[in-house]
């Protein structure tokens with residue numbers, strides 16, 4: 076399996092961490108450019124670092140200023156980082172922003188420790204978690220694409236230097252061409268492989284559709300509780316953990332609903348803000364399951380202080396993959412963790428047409444699961460309106476079948492942000 080040199084070393088380190096031999100202590104680095112969600116994204120970086128198996132021990136925040144092209148944070152801050160890492164006994168610096176390959180190299184030289192960025196970290200978690208053949212292929216493709224994008228950036232930097240002294244061609248360019256061709260060939264091979272695996276998935280799906288089994292996809296921000304809910308619905312024993320990206324592969328199981336019969340439920344990969352686009356691309360096959368679902372259950376961690384932002388992020392990805400018109404029920408999960416004063420307990424809400432739109436429940440304690448089951452049973456029998464939405468979404472997926480441009484999605488109340496920030500009662 077393909078692994079770039081640095082990943083290789085970091086991976087080895089993380090494997091050691093997993094076995095508890097040598098947990099890499101990490102310092103997180105962020106540049107505060109005044110973005111409102113800066114603190115949240117740093118907190119998330121800490122969870123990501125933790126999910127990758129390292130121990131985040133401290134963070135270093137640089138204030139907004141001129142970005143140093145060589146070291147990103149400038150020499151003064153880099154020296155501060157080095158000191159902090161020595162104090163903390165840390166071996167790894169994780170940057171919250173994308174670093175160019177030369178910045179990464181320069182920083183490593185300057186501070187004498189390993190450096191990685193957010194994208195590298197997410198790709199690393201994905202490569203640790205991938206289980207199935209399709210999952211592994213998707214991650215490998217994402218890594219190759221990531222390397223290709225960095226190759227271009229690394230070489231354009233050198234080319235600029237070379238341009239300055241008027242030299243053209245030479246061994247460097249040949250090497251770049253060689254690297255590029257090698258990666259392009261590898262990407263092509265992986266794309267073909269993925270295409271084959273996707274065809275198999277499609278055949279399975281068609282067989283399911285022929286039998287007209289109602290299909291439901293669980294989607295949501297990473298750690299929202301999708302796998303826990305999946306297990307509660309199907310008793311399947313999917314891997315659920317307090318980690319980001321615990322699930323990478325889509326798992327589908329049949330569920331028997333009283334008076335309705337069988338439906339199919341699929342657990343999917345979680346979303347995260349600024350998901351590296353190489354991963355969105357590579358995971359399109361996984362998300363395909365979502366696009367073909369009759370109903371989406373959008374699982375939201377109702378206790379999260381950033382539930383609103385997480386919900387918006389998931390909706391953006393759903394739009395991006397062409398799934399915004401699929402009927403949707405929001406599952407406000409983890410109500411067992413909400414303070415008593417802020418919750419009415421398990422509740423099923425309906426939209427103005429009387430269709431189930433939101434369920435407040437706890438996948439962990441089982442509270443409200445009966446409401447979700449009855450909402451699923453109801454929706455699976457409500458074919459007409461639902462099918463319209465489903466067909467529109469399918470049309471959007473296959474551009475060659477598209478006959479007329481689709482209307483913009485209306486800004487209805489259904490899509491407005493949910494008022495749950497800071498444990499607001501849900502009837503507020």
Ligand SMILES: Nc1nc2c(ncn2[C@@H]2O[C@H](COP(=O)(O)OP(=O)(O)OP(=O)(O)O)[C@@H](O)[C@H]2O)c(=O)[nH]1
Pocket residue numbers: 295296297298299300301302303304314315316317318319320321322323344345346408409410411412436437438439440
């Ligand atoms: N208190 C509480 N915790 C929950 C509930 N549902 C899930 N959790 C916890 O939330 C954490 C994440 O759950 P998962 O089911 O793995 O979440 P996920 O959405 O599948 O996460 P990824 O696969 O990483 O995207 C785990 O520690 C669960 O035990 C709930 O209803 N209440």
Ligand SMILES: [Mg+2]
Pocket residue numbers: 301302303314315321322343
């Ligand atoms: Mg999961």
